[in-house]
Amino acid sequence: MRFAREFRLPTRVSLFVFPIGLMSLIYILSRPTRMDPDPLLNNHIKRDHHNEPEQFTEQVSSLATPQSPVESLPVKFNLMEETYGNNWAEAPADLYLPPNECTIEYANANKLQQDHPCVVRLIRRNYLFKPAPRSVQYRLAHPDAIDPSDGQSQAILEILQNKTNGFFIEVGGYDGEFLSNTLFMERYLQWSGLLIEADKTAFNQLRTRNRKAYTSPVCLSTKPYPMQVVYNATVGTLSSILEKSDGQDEVATNGDTNSIYKVQCFPLYSLLVAIDRTNIDYFGLDVEGSEYKILKTMPWSKVYVKTMTVEWNHTPEGEAAITRLMESNKFIKFGLISMPYTREVVYVRDFLDQYRQYKN
Structure with missing residues (x-):
């Protein structure tokens, strides 16, 4: 969830609720896992x-x-x-x-x-744009802000032990800087990834930042196939897909406006296949209400995601339903991030699942 606020140097996360031991999980994460080399x-x-x-x-x-x-x-x-x-x-x-x-x-x-x-x-x-070369300087509105995220990057990097050269997926990337969960990882730890943003104005700004990640001006489909939807960008950081009863008839009758317009959606798995990348170190999902439906479209047996943060407080199904879905797909609920601008749940891959299957 994203609200407008002034940029500032990051402070330490004020509240993390982690139901399992951090050191135990870090030990598990440090164990060798089946990871394919970065594809060419x-x-x-x-x-x-x-x-x-x-x-x-x-x-x-x-x-x-x-x-x-x-x-x-x-x-x-x-x-x-x-x-x-x-x-x-x-x-x-x-x-x-x-x-x-x-x-x-x-x-x-x-x-x-x-x-x-x-x-x-x-x-x-x-629908896919190439990363800016590492040699090209960033064009940031606030280059002195070391970490503009609202705590997500600190939490994930603590779990991943400040991993370098990782790969992220950030859905709801906005302008590529404001409240970005991944900019710190990219600037200082040499990460790359994929930034997805359906808001046309925000995506145009994102393209000027020279992010070292792929960018895509689409929304994620809530069904396991491509589809076109009506998108409400009236409140920039709270942009979201409109349900059929919430303005689609007006667009069909009067056409697109500056703030309500049609947007192309693809399933997340389609985008991963398009960039030939199914091993992900961090996946951040913040789309103001469609999170559960998007996660249900994923064939989780075909992708390997280490860590995730999912905004839950706008999702009609609620956090409990998201957690049941992720636990059924071999993830562990690591905890909650509660900050002034964020209500997100953190998941990590259940790395012991392979061990249990082997022992059985």
């Missing part, structure tokens, strides 16, 4: 020199495929393997949809699979 995105994407700003095109024959063996999925996640079988990626991508028929209108209308080649192609070409 250049094997899958290349810069389109004919379009500015920098965007992505793709080589269709090198679509990203899961790195680990396919597990049995108890819930339908609208994945290619569920429709075409486990070996679907061995066939040419054009078999599933000719390139000239791959449009966003087609993807939305046909509710294409999260990892459908057309969905991946659309994201890479039209």
Whole structure:
């Protein structure tokens, strides 16, 4: 949850409620885990020199495929393997949809699979921007503010023992600076990642910051397929998806306005496939109410997320429902962050789960 406030040098987190021992968890986190090396995105994407700003095109024959063996999925996640079988990626991508028929209108209308080649192609070409080079200076409104987050980065870095060269996903990245959970990690610990922000004004500001992370001007889908929604950006930091009864008819009748307009959404897993990255050190989710629905779209057996913070106080389902969902997907509720501008729950991957399975 984000409210307007003055920038200031960060203070120590005033209240953390951690139900399990910090040192025990840090010990667990320090143990070796199954982590793939950082993928070389250049094997899958290349810069389109004919379009500015920098965007992505793709080589269709090198679509990203899961790195680990396919597990049995108890819930339908609208994945290619569920429709075409486990070996679907061995066939040419054009078999599933000719390139000239791959449009966003087609993807939305046909509710294409999260990892459908057309969905991946659309994201890479039209909705994904490349990180600024490390040699390019940041353009920040308040460069002297060391850590603009509201405690999230301090909590996560304490858990991860000040890890360097990590990878983050920040959903609700706003302008890339104000209350950013990841700017400190990126500036001082050489992290990179993906920043997602659907507010058009905020995203335009984000693009000027020269963040060393991928950026995407989309919202996250609350269903396991791409979709277009009406977005309310009237109150910048509290921007959110409008439900059907809350203004969609007005947009349909009168068209977009400066503050209420249509936005393209993709499932988070689609974006991860598009950047060929399913090993995540930190995932921050703050979208003012759709958190639970977004988390339900994720095929968690195909991604490896170490730590998460999820804003819960605007979610109709409540924190307890989010926690049950995450615990069912091998996460532990580590605690709560309660700050003047933040009500978030912290989750960490249950690293002992593999050990228990081995012993059994």
